[in-house]
Amino acid sequence: MEAPGVRIRDLTVVYKTPAGELPAVRGVDLTLAPGTITGVVGESGSGKSTLAFSLLNAVQPPGRIAAGSVEIDGLGDVLALRGEDLRRARGREVGYVFQAAQNSLNPLKTIGKQLLDLGRSHDVEDLRALVRDARDLLARMGMDGARVLDSYQHELSGGMRQRVGIMLALVLNAKVVVLDEPTTALDMITQATILRIIREVHEERALTTLVITHDVGAVAEVADDLAVMYGGRVVEHGPVTEVLGDARHPYTRGLIRAIPRLTGDLSLARALPGRPPTLGTLPAQGCVFRERCERRMDVCETDDPAAVTRDGRTVACHATGRPLELVGREELV
Numbered sequence: 001m002e003a004p005g006v007r008i009r010d011l012t013v014v015y016k017t018p019a020g021e022l023p024a025v026r027g028v029d030l031t032l033a034p035g036t037i038t039g040v041v042g043e044s045g046s047g048k049s050t051l052a053f054s055l056l057n058a059v060q061p062p063g064r065i066a067a068g069s070v071e072i073d074g075l076g077d078v079l080a081l082r083g084e085d086l087r088r089a090r091g092r093e094v095g096y097v098f099q100a101a102q103n104s105l106n107p108l109k110t111i112g113k114q115l116l117d118l119g120r121s122h123d124v125e126d127l128r129a130l131v132r133d134a135r136d137l138l139a140r141m142g143m144d145g146a147r148v149l150d151s152y153q154h155e156l157s158g159g160m161r162q163r164v165g166i167m168l169a170l171v172l173n174a175k176v177v178v179l180d181e182p183t184t185a186l187d188m189i190t191q192a193t194i195l196r197i198i199r200e201v202h203e204e205r206a207l208t209t210l211v212i213t214h215d216v217g218a219v220a221e222v223a224d225d226l227a228v229m230y231g232g233r234v235v236e237h238g239p240v241t242e243v244l245g246d247a248r249h250p251y252t253r254g255l256i257r258a259i260p261r262l263t264g265d266l267s268l269a270r271a272l273p274g275r276p277p278t279l280g281t282l283p284a285q286g287c288v289f290r291e292r293c294e295r296r297m298d299v300c301e302t303d304d305p306a307a308v309t310r311d312g313r314t315v316a317c318h319a320t321g322r323p324l325e326l327v328g329r330e331e332l333v
């Protein structure tokens with residue numbers, strides 16, 4: 001079976017706050033090409049997890065999906081699914097591991113029991129094959145599969161639980177997989193191994209995968225495409241090597257400069273000044289990034305830049321495409 005494509009269109013997700021409903025994801029268009037791994041990066045609060053929840057139509061109150069669609073080939077618009085259809089799609093059609101998965105296991109049941117529950121709730125006929133597949137996935141991630149399945153969550157380390165979460169995301173053979181910070185509790189070496197395994201399984205099973213992380217270095221090793229989020233917007237998107245090798249959005253450039261591993265020279269790594277906006281400090285108009293932008297112009301105060309796609313690269317920036325020397329001095333802050 002071919003890997004499915006995923007098309008997120010004009011997605012807006014709001015959270016209810018004392019100041020009214022405010023957007024955590026705003027007007028996002030993002031296409032996951034069949035068979036690719038798309039990484040989503042951005043600082044804390046940029047809307048990455050909210051986007052991940054939307055792919056499963058799982059945004060919880062006080063949040064709600066205010067607009068948009070998430071079309072998955074063979075499944076239709078996930079945002080239109082309700083009740084039993086939605087429950088079945090989650091796990092079986094769209095596998096997922098959410099942030100802090102290491103804390104989301106049931107403490108009263110062994111991992112094996114939870115695996116069987118998962119299989120039964122999705123009408124898996126061959127439960128033996130399911131257990132075999134789970135053991136195999138755990139073994140590939142460097143664990144004794146049989147022993148892990150016999151364990152309770154408190155008997156496993158944070159990193160082991162995280163790998164169990166990844167196994168549960170993959171074991172039902174969903175064709176679309178969403179991994180939110182899959183490797184945060186892992187040390188660097190295990191992290192690299194797990195990312196390699198995610199890549200291998202992704203290829204073997206012809207998946208379409210979304211990996212959310214704030215670690216640009218990690219995503220560079222595993223992703224085909226990269227989407228950069230800031231203030232609820234996707235500000236840049238394209239093939240990972242192109243985006244990292246020739247970043248066009250000032251925010252992407254700032255993120256890259258802040259990573260010693262990518263710049264190759266510790267002394268050149270520079271933290272991005274300022275802080276990302278929260279829902280309460282998002283500007284009501286203009287570009288969400290302008291407060292921190294080195295290429296800010298007058299138009300950025302008033303007009304939100306549209307996302308423009310050219311040659312497979314998408315950028316939402318007024319200054320992009322204008323060589324630095326053409327940006328008037330008076331426009332630079």
Ligand SMILES: Nc1ncnc2c1ncn2[C@@H]1O[C@H](COP(=O)(O)OP(=O)(O)OP(=O)(O)O)[C@@H](O)[C@H]1O
Nearest residue numbers: 015024043044045046047048049050051062278279
């Ligand atoms: N339940 C909630 N109620 C109110 N606001 C929320 C809620 N969940 C998230 N937000 C806000 O929505 C925005 C986006 O949050 P989200 O968790 O999607 O970002 P993120 O990029 O995944 O961040 P992190 O890397 O810290 O997980 C943030 O400003 C956050 O404070």
